[in-house]
Amino acid sequence: MYLTWFDSNSWLLEIGNKRILIDPWLVGPLVFGNQGWLFKGEKRTPRPVPHDIDLIVLSQGLEDHAHPPTLKILDKMIPVVGSANAAKVAEELGFTQVRTLEQGYTYSLDNQIEIKAVPGSPIGPTTVENGYIFRELETNFKVYYEPHGYHDQSLQQETPIDVVITPIIDLALPLVGPIIKGTKSALQIAEWVKPQVMLPTAAGGDVTYEGVLASLLKAVGSLEDFRSLLARHNLSTRVLNPTPGERFEVPLEKQPAGVA
Template sequence: MAVQLKLNPPFPCSYKPSPTKLSFLYPSLIRLGFSHRTRTRSSDSHPFNLSSKRFSGIVSAVVSEENVVESSSTSTGTDVFKLTYLEGNSWLWDVCGVKILVDPILVGNLDFGIPWLYDAAKKFLKNFQLSDLPETDCLLITQSLDDHCHLKTLEPLSEMYPNLKVIATPNAKDKLNSLFSNVTYLEPGESSEIEAKNGSRVGIRATAGPVLGPPWQRPENGYLVLAQQGQLTLYYEPHCVYDKNFLEKEKADIIITPVIKQLLPSFTLVSGQEDAVQLAKLLDAKFIVPMKNGDLDSRGFLASIIQAEGTVESFKDLLSKELPGSRVLEPTPGVPLEILAP
């Protein structure tokens, strides 16, 4: 498969970026294409009122500067996912103009309130602040623990955006109810919709994630994200833990998942490798975006006994044998990764 690389000028001449802005790294344009069969999903599968028609043809993946992204998405009416990795479990997604902040850790370190046990800081976006975020349409929370529902970040975020729409797991009610007034809690299988000021809409459907506690406890959430035209669907779950029976009737063009396992003695904190391959096969994914949520500057007793298993390269080898038509797109922290339908 041919890959074309085009380097653009770093920034428009009239624009002098702050080193902490999301577009602070030199942009590049990478296009990848392959045949994609048409898939159609019935409206019953997605209760939100969006078209679920899939497409056939060529899918492109683009890493680009923001002004290039905007021109490609707004002028054609094509569904576009622009995914910016903020390290750890944190993301900023721009889905056809709808900006979604996911599991943000943007204020202070991640320490679960017990820094002697675990204390982690980001490696690359050390100076990124809440004020560097664009205006956000929705906060999306997958899990209730501090590495996803980070109170040091959410408290000042709620002061900045008191009416911000929030979609979250019901397990996070105790933390979120006191901070935000516009919260929708989704059980696995339930759906909601986000609408931006420009009229763009995105559908969100919760899926079953890991159980963090006794077996009878409610699972945390993963999410299926359906773009406005129904041309692209994304699946996200930050531990690579999923209910196979729940997902077997679903399809997703894009998967964001960890691929490197994080292991404690006799316990898997974060899965990956062959489990991520099976997830990609299950959802018939065309693009896999690996997240390195264990790649932090960490210290403390817990950090000293966590072991990583596998690499992105070993995952690629496994994937090529099981799903040779898919592509792995590695995100660079702070750089938008754009995936679009033709």
């Protein structure tokens, strides 16, 4: 299994001989509703757009997950799996094979990867977006991705999950508190599913941010703090710190026979 992190929430997952692009932000700035004065992210280092993509997976319909400038340049024949909001964005941009994956349901990629949608981040009072579990059928390795730190209790039934990609530090606003849930939420999912490896998402990377909202956001915690927290709770999970744009192999040990 290989991963490449492209800053923010953008990942390339290589598993089961498939290349899956998750929440891609690869070109152009990141803004919400064309309101650059409020929030704008820009990559310091342009990187090549990944090739030979077998599937695009979108967790949310917001611009930092379904990034319109990036989706516009990708091949519209690539299949897309997403939440209802994300699928709508992909369809409007011309993708021809779009599957809305409701929570609790699965999607099979060429009988090699099973992708299960699980409850993720609440967006507004009535909408809950998707997290995902990717399972390689040959090895039974599982990868769980949720980019805002909202983990549903049903995940305890999925134990063990080998790799967890989720925020590990909090991103907070004054008087509001965390809008990205890191430390406590990450510890909870580590205790629930006992991952071999955890990887941070949402914060950091080779990106500059500006705007009113960006100036108010405060990062709380660090990877070293979280490693110490895991140790205090007798969890052997390894926390990796990926370098943006660099492909790396995820060090995993096969589970004993009979472990689901």
